[in-house]
Amino acid sequence: MWNLNNKRILITGGTKGIGRAAVIETLKLGARVLFTARNQDEVASFQQELRDARFSATGLVSDIADAANRQDIISWVREHWGALDVLVNNAGMNIRKSTLDFTPEEYRKILAVNLIAPFELSRGLHALLAKGQHPAIINVASVAGFLDVQTGSPYAMSKAALIQQTKNLAVEWAKDRIRVNSLSPWFTETPLTEALLLNETKVHEVLSRTPLKRVGRAEEMATIIAFLAMDTSSYITGQNIIADGGMSAMALFNAVE
Incomplete structure (x- = not known):
């Protein structure tokens, strides 16, 4: 059961960061994967690399x-x-600004990508998932969905709603055998956080809040996605898995050693 042999898996935002790592991890475990991304050159290059x-x-x-x-x-x-076994709603975006500085177009775009698209893909693929083998949906959320980690309010709003979407669909679609879970990473080495992790002050703040004293790796998040996609996790649904190096469990502030 510790494999994804012949699982048909769709991963959005699959050419970078956590999505790319998830594509590679699930393929190594025997899955057949369809991935999406907006950049044509990146899609073609990654597809050839995989082939x-x-x-x-x-x-x-x-x-x-x-x-x-x-x-x-x-x-x-x-x-x-003709059917789908696993949907990974991974694609996301952010614009970091103070709340009053956002234009309506900017915050609506964040909500469209991070929240509305996973909702509509889940709805649109429901019938195909219902035909799948031990079907599952995995939503990539964020610790920003339940803590203020200075990502900007629209991003945090979108991830909080995505976590609640996960819980609601898990209950509603249990009758259809579709498990629904989410993953909430803390700061992880991805293109989305690259600029921030080059800022020494910001890195110090992050590590000060993280008992493991390091940021996460995309490959570590991919293994959680793979596990939630496996049949061996068949009794897990409606859960938000937090992968944050202990950050959300720490009550007292420790300086970086």
Whole structure:
């Protein structure tokens, strides 16, 4: 049971960071993977890299915030697989600003990518997941969904709602055998956090709050995604798995040693 043999897995935002690591991890465990990303060159390059490694993976150029693009993803799954075993709603974005500085276009885009797109993909793929083998949805949320970690309020709002979406769908869709869980990472080495992690002051603040005294790695998050996709995690649903190096468990502040 500690494998993903022949699992049909869709991973959004699959060319960078946690998404890329999840694509590689699930393929190594025997899955067939469809991944999406917006940049055509990045999709083509990663798909060729995977093919060269003899993995069964397909890349689609898609902006999941666009309804037509979402329908294209759903149509591909229906036409090529006829069912879906695992949906990983990983794609996300952020704009870091003070609340009063956001334009309506900016915060609506964050909500569209981080919240509305996972909601609509989950709804649109429900029938195909219901046909899958031990189907599961995994939403990549964030500790920003339940703590203020200075990410900006729209991002935090979107992740908080995504965690609640996870819980509601887990209960509502249990009758359809679809498990739904979320993963909430703390600061992780990804393109989304690259600029911040080059800031020594910010890194000091992060490590001061983290008992393990380091940031996370995308590969560590990918292993959690893989586990939640496995049949061996079949009694886990409606949960938000926090991967934060102990940050949310620490009551007293410790300086970086």
